[in-house]
Amino acid sequence: MINTNTKEDKDIQPQIYIACLASYNSGILHGAWIVPSNDEEELQKQINAILKTSKQPFAEEWAIHAYDNFPDLGEYPSIENICKVQNAIEQYDYELINAYLQYNNDIDSLDSIDDSYMGEYDSFQEYAEQFLMDCDEFHMIPDHLQYYFDYEQYARNLQYDYYVVESNNHGVYIFRNF
Numbered sequence: 001m002i003n004t005n006t007k008e009d010k011d012i013q014p015q016i017y018i019a020c021l022a023s024y025n026s027g028i029l030h031g032a033w034i035v036p037s038n039d040e041e042e043l044q045k046q047i048n049a050i051l052k053t054s055k056q057p058f059a060e061e062w063a064i065h066a067y068d069n070f071p072d073l074g075e076y077p078s079i080e081n082i083c084k085v086q087n088a089i090e091q092y093d094y095e096l097i098n099a100y101l102q103y104n105n106d107i108d109s110l111d112s113i114d115d116s117y118m119g120e121y122d123s124f125q126e127y128a129e130q131f132l133m134d135c136d137e138f139h140m141i142p143d144h145l146q147y148y149f150d151y152e153q154y155a156r157n158l159q160y161d162y163y164v165v166e167s168n169n170h171g172v173y174i175f176r177n178f
Helices: 021-025 040-052 079-091 094-103 107-116 124-134 151-161
Strands: 015-020 031-034 062-068 117-121 162-166 172-176
Touching: 015 021, 015 040, 021 062, 031 040, 031 062, 040 062, 040 079, 079 094, 079 107, 094 107, 094 117, 094 162, 094 172, 107 117, 107 172, 117 124, 124 151, 124 162, 124 172, 151 162
Parallel strands: none
Antiparallel strands: 015 031, 015 062, 117 172, 162 172
């Protein structure tokens, strides 16, 4: 499926630019933007449809020359990895998956994203304060003594156990380090 969405659309689809290498090696730019399928057979059909329209003989090899709202997997990712990432984007969203792959570059670990993802917050400080408030032990401290607690120092120390990725909407994605 070739995507015809514009940047003004509310839900911009993740896209990859599939380039025909036979054309590219002949000095001709031939390819198309597609919304990759999360099914390996269907994605291969999408790629084959692009290669089939090439005017170059033996157009069998392809590469990805650009990404749009899809994490950069390099020029020659496997079809399996493209499908895994597309499936994760459909399940969560592009921003979260992109942040997760900055934290953990292992595509096979996308199945366990829920184990490390702690949420999106305005700042790590906000997460640390929420984490502290959720602790039962903190509420055992009398209110008049809680004013002496150093929240900033607590957040700095807690951050060693987490990986923080800035989001495009001025917040942060927080992942627990294992």
